[in-house]
Amino acid sequence: MHHQSEEMKRCIETCLACYQECLSMAMTHCLEMGGEHTKPDHFRLMMACAEICRTSAHFMLIGTPHHKHTCRECAEICRECAADCERVGDMESCVDACRRCAESCEKMAA
Template identity: 30%
Template sequence: MYQSPTSLTDNQTVLDALNRCVAACELCATACLQEEHVQHMVGCIAIDRDCADICALTARLVARGSVHAKHIMRECIEVCQLCQNECAKHNDPHCQQCAAACKACVEACRAWNS
């Protein structure tokens, strides 16, 4: 069962934040794989990948007006917070950029889901 999608402009802020988060997480995971001591980045890489996937799924559900978007959005917020926390532990610019994108995504998702 699907709801009629709202206008794209109504969802643009959250869609932009979700898509920026996907890109930041993918970039971070790829950059972490290039690190000299990659074994220290395993947790970061894993949560980056999970976060990118849940954000991409959430964006698709929001865009199509799925009744499941709000439910999945709650999980997305949780995963983004975990990713933000993990990336914030690392001083690498790509991790800091990812943490910032995750934080912005959490804020946009909370605003949309309220």
């Protein structure tokens, strides 16, 4: 029987919150703002971030030890996304969600 630790449960929640934040921010805020917000590299990074967050949460939920790999990658992409969202500006909620997720995923990947 696979048992999720409290730390893993928090990481799943953090990943899902970041997935939701990146996806909704990209699809509403960024598309409406245009300019830097919709440049291909930035937009792709946001989509990649949302997807790796969702995948990491999924891997933890199904209880595969491979979550360590997805969490490591997730932390890296989240840090990159946070930095890029900060650069673009006016995206603090996304920056915060990405940083929280990166920290949580780094612990799970260790």
